[in-house]
Amino acid sequence: MLFYAITGLINAIGSIFVGLFVYSQNRKNEINKVFALLCLSIVIWSLPYFLWQMSTKASTALFWSRALMIGAIFIPITFYHFILVFLDLMKRRKVVLIFGYLLAITFLILDFTPLFVRDVSTALNFPYWPKAGKFYAPFLLMFFVYTVLGCFLLLKAHKKSEGIKKIQIKYLLAAAIFGFVGGATNYPLWYNISILPIGNALVILYPLLTAYAIIKHRLFNIRVIITELLVGVIAVTLLVQFFTAPTLTLKIASFVLLVLFIIVGSLLIQSVLREIEYREKLRVKNIELEEAKKHIERAYAIERQGHEELKRLEEARKQFILATQHHLRTPLTIMKGYVSMILEGSYGKVDPKTKKPLDYFQESTEKLIKLVNELLDISQFQMGRGILDLKDVQMEDVLQEIVNELKPEADKKGLYLILEKPQTSLTKIKADASRMKLALANVVDNGVKYTQKGGVAVKIFEDKEHIHLTVSDTGIGMEKEETEFLFGRFFERGDTAKKAHTTGRGIGLALSDQIIRAHKGRIWVESEGKDKGSTFHIEIPKSQTNNDQSKQIR
Amino acid sequence: MKYLKARQIMTKANKSDKKKKILLIEDDAAIIDIYETVLKAAGFEVETITTGAQSIEEINKISKSSDNMPDLVLLDLILPDMNGLEVLEKMRKNDQTKDLPVFILTNYTSQDLMKAGERLNAEKFLLKTDFTPSQLVKVVQERLKH
Numbered sequence: 001m002l003f004y005a006i007t008g009l010i011n012a013i014g015s016i017f018v019g020l021f022v023y024s025q026n027r028k029n030e031i032n033k034v035f036a037l038l039c040l041s042i043v044i045w046s047l048p049y050f051l052w053q054m055s056t057k058a059s060t061a062l063f064w065s066r067a068l069m070i071g072a073i074f075i076p077i078t079f080y081h082f083i084l085v086f087l088d089l090m091k092r093r094k095v096v097l098i099f100g101y102l103l104a105i106t107f108l109i110l111d112f113t114p115l116f117v118r119d120v121s122t123a124l125n126f127p128y129w130p131k132a133g134k135f136y137a138p139f140l141l142m143f144f145v146y147t148v149l150g151c152f153l154l155l156k157a158h159k160k161s162e163g164i165k166k167i168q169i170k171y172l173l174a175a176a177i178f179g180f181v182g183g184a185t186n187y188p189l190w191y192n193i194s195i196l197p198i199g200n201a202l203v204i205l206y207p208l209l210t211a212y213a214i215i216k217h218r219l220f221n222i223r224v225i226i227t228e229l230l231v232g233v234i235a236v237t238l239l240v241q242f243f244t245a246p247t248l249t250l251k252i253a254s255f256v257l258l259v260l261f262i263i264v265g266s267l268l269i270q271s272v273l274r275e276i277e278y279r280e281k282l283r284v285k286n287i288e289l290e291e292a293k294k295h296i297e298r299a300y301a302i303e304r305q306g307h308e309e310l311k312r313l314e315e316a317r318k319q320f321i322l323a324t325q326h327h328l329r330t331p332l333t334i335m336k337g338y339v340s341m342i343l344e345g346s347y348g349k350v351d352p353k354t355k356k357p358l359d360y361f362q363e364s365t366e367k368l369i370k371l372v373n374e375l376l377d378i379s380q381f382q383m384g385r386g387i388l389d390l391k392d393v394q395m396e397d398v399l400q401e402i403v404n405e406l407k408p409e410a411d412k413k414g415l416y417l418i419l420e421k422p423q424t425s426l427t428k429i430k431a432d433a434s435r436m437k438l439a440l441a442n443v444v445d446n447g448v449k450y451t452q453k454g455g456v457a458v459k460i461f462e463d464k465e466h467i468h469l470t471v472s473d474t475g476i477g478m479e480k481e482e483t484e485f486l487f488g489r490f491f492e493r494g495d496t497a498k499k500a501h502t503t504g505r506g507i508g509l510a511l512s513d514q515i516i517r518a519h520k521g522r523i524w525v526e527s528e529g530k531d532k533g534s535t536f537h538i539e540i541p542k543s544q545t546n547n548d549q550s551k552q553i554r
Numbered sequence: 555m556k557y558l559k560a561r562q563i564m565t566k567a568n569k570s571d572k573k574k575k576i577l578l579i580e581d582d583a584a585i586i587d588i589y590e591t592v593l594k595a596a597g598f599e600v601e602t603i604t605t606g607a608q609s610i611e612e613i614n615k616i617s618k619s620s621d622n623m624p625d626l627v628l629l630d631l632i633l634p635d636m637n638g639l640e641v642l643e644k645m646r647k648n649d650q651t652k653d654l655p656v657f658i659l660t661n662y663t664s665q666d667l668m669k670a671g672e673r674l675n676a677e678k679f680l681l682k683t684d685f686t687p688s689q690l691v692k693v694v695q696e697r698l699k700h
Contacts, residue, residue: 322662
């Protein structure tokens with residue numbers, strides 16, 4: 001049974017070494033302290049285990065088998081304690097822990113009575129295997145419950161944690177499985193179940209893996225321990241050789257060898273340390289990188305989701321605008337179509353009596369169509385968040401087009417409509433050509449509409465930073481207060497709104513204002529008062545810097 | 555003499571000239587009534603189709619015999635079963651109808667749709683409320699005169 005004796009000895013020596021080593025790494029750290037306590041329990045179990053296996057008398061075997069139980073009783077609870085400290089769960093599970101320690105103390109009191117270890121007798125090849133007393137089964141239950149609880153906490157934490165902590169927990173779990181499954185192979189024989197305690201050899205993996213998990217991230221490694229052990233063993237051998245050398249020459253030779261070995265050995269340990277330190281740094285960096293990668297991927301996923309959501313909303317917005325256009329304009333098309341056909345005689349000559357109401361009908365339909373067009377324009381522009389399709393635009397050309405288009409109407413009313421522009425071309429500006437044309441056409445059209453005598457003069461010029469436009473008419477003019485709510489504040493309630501209605505100006509100017517402001521420009525109106533004409537001023541910056549709206553989805 | 559001869563040639567030409575045919579793809583009954591009435595009064599032959607499915611059928615039919623080939627298509631964009639642009643796309647994919655002159659006649663003012671129509675070679679993108687029926691007839695006559 002020497003094999004089992006040796007496993008016990010290895011467990012004892014290994015745990016002493018690992019426990020002390022981890023404790024010496026950081027004496028103040030609670031984790032290291034509790035781990036040392038756990039190692040102590042293992043030592044108190046495994047050293048008597050060795051002595052029990054080596055016993056040649058039943059009475060000593062019984063004594064040592066009871067002694068080893070002292071350690072065994074405390075292993076599960078110190079393990080649980082260690083897990084709580086490691087996972088920072090002490091506060092929440094303190095009661096369970098204290099209860100476990102109280103249980104352990106109870107078992108400890110019972111340990112040296114037959115209630116716990118009844119006797120020793122032959123089992124398989126073991127001459128003195130202990131037999132379980134009445135209280136042994138409850139101890140096994142505690143052993144099972146606390147180890148499973150500890151592992152369960154580790155598993156739960158493993159799911160939530162990231163990076164180094166996750167890896168540490170993995171090691172702790174592996175350690176617990178090796179250690180406890182291995183150690184548990186000792187129990188069947190207590191109840192005459194013929195299973196060899198073969199797993200005892202695995203127990204040493206428990207302190208080793210746990211220690212590895214604790215100190216790994218502090219740039220230490222089990223490889224250092226092995227190297228140190230190896231160097232130590234060889235040094236001791238050389239020292240023994242030095243003392244036992246029969247001749248002086250051999251003594252000197254072995255001394256020199258010893259000194260050389262110590263130098264080389266310490267260099268070896270240092271280089272191993274450096275290499276491990278380097279690798280460890282690399283590993284930590286890798287883990288950090290992996291983490292960062294995961295975060296970035298998550299961020300991308302969220303962004304993609306947001307983008308899709310935005311696209312869906314954009315699509316819904318477009319559909320809404322289109323549906324509105326269709327539903328508002330279709331009946332108007334029909335009204336306009338029939339009234340014009342009736343007036344043109346498609347259904348027979350029109351009675352002079354009905355002609356007048358039909359004319360009014362037609363006129364109102366046209367007004368309504370115009371209003372709907374303006375409303376749709378303005379809502380389309382607003383719902384499109386005022387997004388512009390910016391291109392190089394020659395502003396005086398846009399104005400020329402507008403003047404040409406409105407000229408017939410001005411001529412019909414006997415008004416002049418002139419465009420005054422510089423001899424040389426103006427600087428091109430970045431603008432949404434079709435919208436800009438709409439904005440300016442509204443202003444010029446407004447001038448033509450509200451002027452009965454005289455006419456409208458449009459003027460364009462530039463200075464260092466702006467393109468300036470003025471549209472001066474000799475029309476109805478307006479009171480000073482009216483100039484303030486002409487653009488956009490049309491929809492206000494109360495007196496101002498009423499006043500706006502009396503002038504009957506269209507909502508086109510509100511749209512002009514929005515478009516011009518979207519181009520970072522401004523529009524305002526000046527008038528000397530009623531019947532004294534008005535002058536609209538428009539100012540548009542030549543540079544649309546910081547305006548990357550054209551890149552957005554339309 | 556000369557005048558008389560010219561007149562004879564003209565009448566001859568008129569006789570051999572079949573009525574110009576217009577294919578109206580539109581689903582609103584009142585609008586169909588308006589356009590059919592004015593176009594027929596102006597001397598055009600009008601064939602009306604009210605759904606996308608019928609339009610596809612018609613495309614297949616006219617591609618088999620050129621007798622039925624219309625001179626101009628007036629295409630609405632809202633059909634009960636299909637988008638008018640889909641009909642146009644099918645038309646452009648068919649060898650017989652790929653060059654048919656098409657006016658899109660709609661109540662939409664959308665840059666996107668206008669561009670899509672342009673890509674599919676629609677000659678005009680007309681807003682219905684912009685035209686009285688007789689103004690529309692003028693636009694059609696302008697396109698179909700030689």
